[in-house]
Amino acid sequence: MSTPELILQLIVLFLFATGALAFGAMVKGCYFLRRWNRTTPRYEGSIVLRSPLVPSVSVLATAADASEKSRQWVRRLEELHFSTHEVVLVLNGASEEDLAVWISDFHLAPSSRVATADLPAPAVRAVYEAPAPSKLVLVRQEESPLPHIWNTGVNFSAHTVVALLDPDSEFEPTILLSLIRPMLEDPGRTIAVAGVMPPATPDGWASRFRALEWLRLWLARCAAFAGWNLLLPVDGSSLLALRDAVVKTGGFVAGPLELFLNLHGHCRGTGKEYRVAFVPEAVGQARLPETSEELREAIARDQQELASVLRYRKSIQGGFRAIGWGLPGLLCVRWVRPLVETVALLLTVVSLIAGWIDLPMAGLVLLATVGLDIVISLAAVVLHELAEFHGSDPDRLAGLFFAAFPENLGYRQLRNLWLLSDFFRKPNPE
């Protein structure tokens, strides 16, 4: 057996093994979702909305200016349906003119509110509050990096739970009512909650490919990880966390992903019984890309988040093992597997031309890459369907099922190259 053939044999073995594990994770996710659907009671949100027993929530938001988009985002947060919530907006290094716009638009007045936690954050220049019934608290601070902005938000939040919502995701105003449910069901153990649903009906190839990726992500990285209590937020998730737990772990070291890792690491380190819950309800959905550029950006964002975790691993309690095998597993799927797949395909072409391997070997590599990935994508569509107790739209279902073929005949190989390069690309500060 020639050396390239031996290498390819090992690669094929690795690809089949990781593929089987990925499939196993999706089955676990499907099982988790079915159980969740079976055991979670449906109820009228209005009862929870009126109850004084529901913990109050501080929704954190940031803005660097007073653009119409920023103000609309804050208004959207103010209009969330919940018994008691406030919006803590951290105005990061904005000009006097921008501040004046915020003050006049929201009728803000200087507030005596002070920081009630001392997470690392820059000096605060002023705090303003809007009169009732508005729920806005504006904290103006020196320009600083994102983790410090979030920390300022936590420092000035007055409620027991903090929420982070993604401006790019689509959510109903009742999202907080859905997200709070695990904290009411198991208040002693639930320290954080993440909620997201796969995006709605895709239109066009870019969004179909992304929708397929979302299904795999949702079943494995969301539902299965929640089943193993290793849940980490994905792009587009809406998040809740107990403020005390955030403060105890030292606040944000980077983004929400690192925060959740820190929460896991802290609880695992102290041996505390805890739960990071997943809410798979249609109140919040990730948005699908409409163009290939948007698709490229979405993939880059995912990958840069993972790269950021590795960069900040020393600041995370438990480091690379904060969620046990979860993070190494994630790295294997998001970086090692694309690398190995790419190498395998290149080596196969070269070896075939040079006559180092025969055609069955090349076929075996194709089966382990393209064939296996097609089957996994088909399984994602089917398992998502099995997880639901009602039928979905047949057009959408068929569209996604058959998109698994073109996805793995060209696009997937290109995406592997993107994943490899994005891992080292500097993230967009916005």
Added chain:
Amino acid sequence: MTAIQFSAAGILLGFFALLMVSLFGVAMVRAFAWRRRARASEALQPRIRDLLVTYLAGSNEVAELKSFAGKNRRDISEVLLSFQGTVGGSALHRLCELALDLGLVHDWIADAHSRDAVRRRTGYARLSFVCANEPCRRLIGDMMFHALDDADPEVWLWASRAVIQSGAQSDVEGVFNRAVSKNLLVRILLTEALRKYAGPLCHKAVPDILRSDDPGRVLAALDILVAWERAIPVGNLPMLIDHRDRDVRIQALRLAPMVPLNSESRSALVHALSDPDAEVCAAAVLSAGRVHLEEALPSLARLLRLSPAELARSAAEALATMPPRGWQTLEELSVNANPVTAAAAEGALNGARRKAAFK
């Protein structure tokens, strides 16, 4: 050798692909069935609703409804249930009797016995709705009482609501006693149904639990009382405010503004302002402010001077609710050397004055 590996891998993947294609076929059949059913319902349900509204308005014309009940029982059940919460009194009884006449209640009983969780839940939800009606209750029999031991929380909730609707004191007490062993979400969801019986429950069931040695049950009972948000007599409030469990103390303090306070309760409240636990202290401050407890003025002033910022702010807010002495204290403290005290006092005083001027 490679050729064998290739064939084996091909067969394995082919088998999986075939399995997925078969499952996809099943999913497509289900998806088409759902779509067809949804479209049919969309067309039928407005007509059924119109007929039911006419029926509720006093018409005795049920021939068309009966014909729908023959072929579209699911749609008529769904529309009937959509009236939940919007009809009451004689209209509700009329609706329940119609469900009985059309044989829908029998269907729902069968659904409630189904092994399919979703169908079972729907069955119980529908039965719970018609339990307001005596003839329907007779037909349903003991089913709802048995379901009070059901493992499915949703079934348990529907059964509890149905049992509460019967209005018998012992049944309501039974549900209340079970509710205090359930999680916070269930207690929240049952609050509304139990509120109607707050008075009778406060005679025996509530005091019995509040005297219990199990802090979990005491806390759960206090949760329900706080959620009722209505004036209720609680004999042992001072004891609860001094309870060994901090969560019970906090919840008892939240309850205090809703309970007629005697001198003992008032002094327990003042005493709680010195609790070493900051959260208990904060709850005491809020309650003192709500009941305008003038005896608490010195303690509140002390908290405003010496406490961490957030508690000082709460103490200032509480003082602001007690003019003129509270305002006087705030005025004095607004020039305090401690900037946190001064800012909190000034902020609260300005806010109170603005509010007073606005009134």
